[in-house]
Amino acid sequence: MTHDLNIPGSQSTPAIQADWQAGSLCMQGDSYPENSYELFNQVIGWTERFLADATHPLTLQLELVYLNTSSVKAMMDIFDLLEEAHLDGREVRVIWRFDDRNERIGELAEEFREDCTFDFAITPMRVSV
Amino acid sequence: MTGSGGDAPLLADIAELLEHPDYQDHPLHAALAELYRRHLEQEMRVERLVAIADGFQRTAQEDLHATRHELQRQLRRQRKITHIADRYQALLGERNEALLGESHHDALTGLANRRLMHEYLEQLLAAKQRHHRPFTVAMIDIDHFKRINDQHGHAVGDQALVLLTEALQDALRTNDLCGRWGGEEFLVILPETTLEQAEPLMSRLCQCMRQLDIHYQGIHLNLTASMGVAEHRTRESIEQTLQRADKALLQAKREGRDRWLAAS
Secondary structure (H helix, E strand, O other): OOOOEEEOOOOOOOEEEEEOOOOEEEEEEEEOOOOHHHHHHHHHHHHHHHHHHOOOOEEEEEEEEEEOHHHHHHHHHHHHHHHHHHHOOOOEEEEEEEEOOOHHHHHHHHHHHOOOOOEEEEEEEOOOO | OOOOHHHHHHHHHHHHHHHOHHHOOOOOHHHHHHHHHHHHHHHHHHHHHHHHHHHHHHHHHHHHHHHHHHHHHHHHHHHHHHHHHHHHHHHHHHHHHHHHHHHHEOOOOOOEOHHHHHHHHHHHHHHHHHHOOOEEEEEEEEOOHHHHHHHHOHHHHHHHHHHHHHHHHHHOOOOOEEEEOOOOEEEEEEEOOOHHHHHHHHHHHHHHHHHOEEEEOOEEEEOOEEEEEEEOOOOOOHHHHHHHHHHHHHHHHHOOOOOEEEOO
16 A cells, blocks of 8 residues: 555646655645545645654645635644644654745745744745746 | 531540540440541541542633633634635635736737727627617727838837827727727727717827827837727617728728728
């Protein structure tokens, strides 16, 4: 059984890749899924298993653009898991990249970061059109 | 701390009396000794009971505190989620508006594009059918515009279009809509306007083009425009009205340009 996730993105769901060996979880795109519970349950489940069973560091790489309410909640659940692990001494971090033409996305990432004490970088990037 | 703190001296007295060698054979001694023993036992039971009850209460208190704390945390989290979600929604709204703007306007001049003009014409057609409100359209073509592009390049041509667009819009009334129909062709839509009422406006537009003095990067340009005007006729389609305006425009060109003609 594989420990990795590879969920292709769609117009309303982000592309998701989870690599157990590399300790990396990546998400890109818009997120307003019809069934956000089903989608994010896989991600939250993977993260919980990783934090429970693995010992190496975890890096979350996000390039999320639009999030609907349930996706916002799911992301906050994931950050809560990371925060808990961080307080337990685990090495976790988040890198949130956003299109530098859309600073508002960066501001929203900052809102997420507010309650987190682990390493949480918010980086503008130049997107070629 | 005993439950009957005030009784302590009395109990000490009784204990002393019961211990006293002189009273060992007293007829009340056995009864008092039994009563004393039962009293102490009762007192201990009450104390244990109180301790247990206190324990329960403390646990309940702690639970209540924890629940209250958790509730506060959840409320705070919920507020945060709502706040972030609201901001995302605002963002989406703006994105939609921008897309709508782009889909309705010409990128160079910012004028209405064909799509928006068609939407407006459909509205006017409906208003005419319901309330018999007239409307008139004018097709405008800048004379010899190709020469400007050929002689000075497209950058100058584009700049001229932007400037003459501003002049056109300044000359129009608030509810008139000026749109870019093609390269150097514009459509002006005049709501609540008959052909007769449009005439002074057409003369003014021709005049305004003639007077336009374009200075750009050391180049000096003068322009004129030809225009064809048509009032929408009852039972006529929008396309037919536009075709009549177009025909009048062609006729204005044939008659020497720099003029407007009413469609027949």
